Amino acid sequence: MSNWNPLDRALFLVRRQISIAHPPGTSVPSTEQLARVLRLPKTHVHRALQRLDTLGEISLHTGSFPVRLRPHEPHPRDRALHGAVRDRIRAGYYLPGQALPTGLLGEEFRLRPHHVQRALRFLVAEKTLRFDENGAYGPGHYVPVESMEAVA
Known part of the structure; x- marks a missing residue:
């Protein structure tokens, strides 16, 4: 992982954190909270969350926090x-x-x-x-x- 670019690394770490700590259907922490826990720049975490939204793994803008979607659940x-x-x-x-x-x-x-x-x-x-x-x-x-x- 050391030779990954910073955004790929952030995506990997954010995805792993979400999959371990947040079951499908539950809220995901804010960008700031994830950045603090993962010790990553907020901009990288934000871009990782946007990518996960595009992939349909989470849903941004559903309230105050993103939500982790269930497998095979439409966005x-x-x-x-x-x-x-x-x-x-x-x-x-x-x-x-x-x-x-x-x-x-x-x-x-x-x-x-x-x-x-x-x-x-x-x-x-x-x-x-x-x-x-x-x-x-x-x-x-x-x-x-x-x-x-x-x-x-």
């Missing part, structure tokens, strides 16, 4: 997009084989591109969507042909 800010995409597939708005307009969805739900990707990974896991590197319209998320059975 609270992703739930609206997650539900809307599922509902739109069920309603036939997105058709089998269609590429999902992730940029437009990000704008609609006020999510950054990496947060859209975080939200869609749950739909991929449940086979409501599929990610295809070589899709008909380029790399992206597509509604599978068998999607109507998956979301019914």
Whole structure:
């Protein structure tokens, strides 16, 4: 770990501290508290927390403290997009084989591109969507042909 850059080291230490001391569903200490315990600069701890939020391991801005998410639990800010995409597939708005307009969805739900990707990974896991590197319209998320059975 000595040859890691400072932000990677901070991410490792913050993730380890959270996983050891804070069960899923519980609050995580503040940036200041974690920085003090881990003896790291607050800016590094803050960036590590932001990265864990982007990865969907914690949720920032859910109250006064971050919350550690349960495994396979969608991020609270992703739930609206997650539900809307599922509902739109069920309603036939997105058709089998269609590429999902992730940029437009990000704008609609006020999510950054990496947060859209975080939200869609749950739909991929449940086979409501599929990610295809070589899709008909380029790399992206597509509604599978068998999607109507998956979301019914």
